[in-house]
Amino acid sequence: MDSISQAALGAAVAGLVAGKRCTPKVLLAGAALGTLPDLDVVLDYGDPISNMIKHRGFSHSLFVLIPFSVVLALFWKRFFAASWPFVQLLTLITAALITHPILDSFTSYGTQLFWPLDVPSVAISSMFIIDPLYTLPLLIPVLAALIWRRRAAKLCGAGLAISTLYLMWSLVALGQVQERVEENVAGTHLEGQPVFISPTPFNTVLWRVVVLDDEKYWEGLTSLLDEDPVIDWMPMIRGEWPFPSEPELLAQFEAFTRGFVQFKQQDNTLTVTDLRLGMAMYHPFEFLMAEKNDQQIWQLVDPVQLDPGPVLPRQIPALWMRLLGLQSIDALLCNEHDCFREEQIEETIQ
Known part of the structure; x- marks a missing residue:
């Protein structure tokens, strides 16, 4: 998905997990974590075809992001968030990171969720890479949470609920089209x-x-x-x-x-x-x-x-x-x- 969607998703996830601890800094940190896996675009694998194939590779792998979340949580608690319960901090960082490749897997491009295993990339293909009907229900509550801080977690949770329902709808719509195609080519x-x-x-x-x-x-x-x-x-x-x-x-x-x-x-x-x-x-x-x-x-x-x-x-x-x-x-x-x-x-x- 596009960077705005990923940032909004990361911020909403961070706000929901943070609960009463949610602040604008938490939302910004969640947005940064939500876009972090796409930094692999700066890597050059030697030619444009390899760059295409290997994008959404190791930086989108659950086998990389989950251990990385543990290391990052330990570091963050040690230097920046000593008062946070470690489990809550780890949950926030892990959720903000792994929801990025999970969302990407709903698009057509393909996401290597299980790198380095030799398995096909996941491409459900039920979502276009930019869809305002998914992004706006996330983005608007996150922006509102920057203003109404006491309700920040609830706003983020509401945005996630609506966007997730739309994601589930895309699977229903894909199923309907698959049935129609099967009938047409039968x-x-x-x-x-x-x-x-x-x-x-x-x-x-x-x-x-x-x-x-x-x-x-x-x-x-x-x-x-x-x-x-x-x-x-x-x-x-x-x-x-x-x-x-x-x-x-x-x-x-x-x-x-x-x-x-x-x-x-x-x-x-x-x-x-x-x-x-x-x-x-x-x-x-x-x-x-x-x-x-x-x-x-x-x-x-x-x-x-x-x-x-x-x-x-x-x-x-x-x-x-x-x-x-x-x-x-x-x-x-x-x-x-x-x-x-x-x-x-x-x-x-x-």
Whole structure:
């Protein structure tokens, strides 16, 4: 999640645990602890793909944060909070730290909660990385707690209760969309194919669905407000890796994305894209990995992350209209490079 959400969550958790001991300093300390795990962004692992894959790694691991909480609590009690009961101080620090990666695990990016174990990162994908309906119920009570100090703990508790209910709602909404997708692909050649589902920006009503299908993939949008549960699919070019073997870095990238990768050959360049994040016309994680030399032979290059460019102005109102069930997906998903043109589509999802 974004830094504001994480800071508000850390502050609210600290305020609730502190109880009558809650002060503005406690709230600020909780906010700092809530953002601390994301300091791993300053680390450089050598290339942009590795930086992407290893973000939310050791600094988000429960096996690291819990022992670190004990050390930090001992240090803090020794030098700054001698009057605090150690158990209360340890609970505050541990809760403010570990709620950060737990919240991150509800997004699509993936969080390595169990690093260094060789297990997949956790990516529930029921929340967009920025969602005001989650953040505001936390942020407003925390700001109010800075003013009404006697009620600070109760305000923080109320904010946490509301935001947690919204988090639980996102799981319910995800379950409804999963059932709808299963019904839509049942009896088609897409039944049993890998499926990725995530909310669109800033809400849990309109959802994006991606289904892999060999050298193409099908992308659709479905809103919980749609009167018709039939998903309107758009086929997209997925491409393929042109080399007989793939480098270890690409294998790691495919494992990280769970196979939701697009290979795009354009002019003399080859890029790889994480299909889970963004939408068809806007993918923030696209990397140049190969170029053609003067003899028109592909050669690997050091990965370079490409600028996705700005969001098109027409997409914002189109997204809102689609959320309400009043817009087709073409305005949001289709462009001249990624979509099959209507005359090129020789088969349907059926």
